[in-house]
Amino acid sequence: MRMRKKAKATAIPVKQKRLSPEDRRKEFIRKATEFFAEEGFNGGTRELARRLGVTQPLLYRYFPSKEELIREVYRKVYLEPLDSDWEKRLSDRSRPLRDRLQYFYVTYTDAIFNRIWLRIYLFSGLKGLDINRWYVSTVRDKILTRIIKEWRFEAGLSVQSKPTAKELELAWVFHGGIFYYGVRKFIYESPVLEDKEKMIADAIDTFLIGMTRALGKTSRAASRNLDRLEAAADR
Amino acid sequence: MRMRKKAKATAIPVKQKRLSPEDRRKEFIRKATEFFAEEGFNGGTRELARRLGVTQPLLYRYFPSKEELIREVYRKVYLEPLDSDWEKRLSDRSRPLRDRLQYFYVTYTDAIFNRIWLRIYLFSGLKGLDINRWYVSTVRDKILTRIIKEWRFEAGLSVQSKPTAKELELAWVFHGGIFYYGVRKFIYESPVLEDKEKMIADAIDTFLIGMTRALGKTSRAASRNLDRLEAAADR
DNA sequence: ATATTCATTTATCGACCGATAAATAGTACA
DNA sequence: TGTACTATTTATCGGTCGATAAATGAATAT
Structure with a gap:
């Protein structure tokens, strides 16, 4: 059975914050790792962005594509235990x-x-x-x-x-x-x-x-x- | 990068065949097992149907939902080595x-x-x-x-x-x-x-x-x- | 031969997907 | 304070997804 309608994310008006690009990027990769670990790599960019507390298009300012973001996740995960x-x-x-x-x-x-x-x-x-x-x-x-x-x-x-x-x-x-x-x-x-x-x-x-x-x-x-x-x- | 357009499946005019429901069902489950094994359970029903040589809606005559078809796959796979x-x-x-x-x-x-x-x-x-x-x-x-x-x-x-x-x-x-x-x-x-x-x-x-x-x-x-x-x- | 049955196809819906363009708003500096 | 910069949001596109309804056509019964 397909879900009829997702309960609209109650847009809590959190004051828009600005982070330095480097911190943002690292945070994105870190949270994306958690996200894809749970949902698999078919997890949607909208849901990922929601968990990051930002909107979905912002991801594309930091990564040219979802695939490239995932590649960063790979790199981090695979190299971690070897250093x-x-x-x-x-x-x-x-x-x-x-x-x-x-x-x-x-x-x-x-x-x-x-x-x-x-x-x-x-x-x-x-x-x-x-x-x-x-x-x-x-x-x-x-x-x-x-x-x-x-x-x-x-x-x-x-x-x-x-x-x-x-x-x-x-x-x-x-x-x-x-x-x-x-x-x-x-x-x-x-x-x-x-x-x-x-x-x-x-x-x-x-x-x-x-x-x-x-x-x-x-x-x-x-x-x-x-x-x-x-x-x-x-x- | 996203694929622009899939090369239209050249609709080879195979004469429409009718199989007995039981055979169809078994064949669907068998091929679906192969299909999902390769593509993961996010593989699309259209592509699955294409490999079965039938149209996508026909799947829903034999299984009420994709999820139910997948359940049949589980049953078959998990019980196989135990019998x-x-x-x-x-x-x-x-x-x-x-x-x-x-x-x-x-x-x-x-x-x-x-x-x-x-x-x-x-x-x-x-x-x-x-x-x-x-x-x-x-x-x-x-x-x-x-x-x-x-x-x-x-x-x-x-x-x-x-x-x-x-x-x-x-x-x-x-x-x-x-x-x-x-x-x-x-x-x-x-x-x-x-x-x-x-x-x-x-x-x-x-x-x-x-x-x-x-x-x-x-x-x-x-x-x-x-x-x-x-x-x-x-x- | 004609009617009936039902397996199968065609057409289409609404939701969701990745991605892009344009508008907006926070920040730094003059 | 005003202005330039850019991080972030809003709006939207084309494509794909699972699923449903209606049309079609092959087999079967009469």
Whole structure:
């Protein structure tokens, strides 16, 4: 059934305000992110403008088109979780990999596990955009490949060659399992184990053991490492 | 930029056909599923009708509204992967749990790992519909709870009590990791390890070891079982 | 052959969409 | 205070949307 008539927005006569263009623009992008996260990218510019407390044509003074505004939203959302120093810390071999993974996934999920980020990510993912492909590649090349490299180092294996397809797949399943926790909590709004850090710790332990079991059997160092890991997992 | 004018659909004069109402209806739902999977639920009824080779108002002879047509799509998609005998087979204790899990996840993912199912699922999930909540609950109560129960049995633990939050969380991360494989392949269209069965086998091995490590330590049977599992994982 | 039935098409409605042009009003500076 | 500048609003356009009513025409019964 189609809505007959929308209750006319009671035009509360708020005194017209003027903001500096930069502030306006930032505010527009910020609120547009919230708006499109809830409504999807088919949300109308009129409703968006209403929530911004301005009229719809004003949007077009700041963005040449709705599509361009949405592109700004993408840029902000996709770059947000990546502007950290996680890459450096992930490679800091003065600490055990297990601790580094724990730190990385806690901070990374602090950045992306929220309704807005996840919904924008999923909406844009369904559109098959370049930026989404770029992000997935980045996760693979910058995060998972690095994790595999560090794991190989701790396992006493060669660090030079590219990760094998099997290594990558195990890392993806691990990463995806953690990611899905956020989807369950913020998209499906399903109850989850409240202690996120514990969930991550368990996933990491399982992942490291699984990696060593499935791929690290060939070296003595790997076996020693497995023992150590399993002992650590007892904590 | 907005499209100026759509190239008029060259009205190829296909002789008007009459189909039986039942066939028409089924065909409409089938094609509508494909259509909405690609375009999202904001796809227009005119374009849908064009792909069906009929005119737009005809849709309203078979469905009172677009919303009702979409509901039929939901019903079909959400029930499709569940009309199997997996629940029985998952509980068939004459076979090792590892094999049962392998069989279940191979057949389950055979059903849901395709572009259409996954996209409809994600689109509808973002709308926060009841049927999506119902499906997630079903996965938890019928699949994961069962898996935990069977795992407990093999581990020599009590089978009576409900799964703990921690057990459920480990199972969800496992399940989500596998699910994400399908998302990567069919939504992000990212390259994945082509051998799906191998991916599932590795995920299962890792999961079972992880479960026993994290939760099964208290019983002697569990320890024995762990040894057996680790031996099996060598295969 | 003619009448009846109903699947399907043609025509059209009102609402909403993104976008543009012109009018208005807040602000800064002389 | 007056004037120039521009942020913001009002008004409006063409297009698309879901939905409905009326006209058409293919199958079926008589």
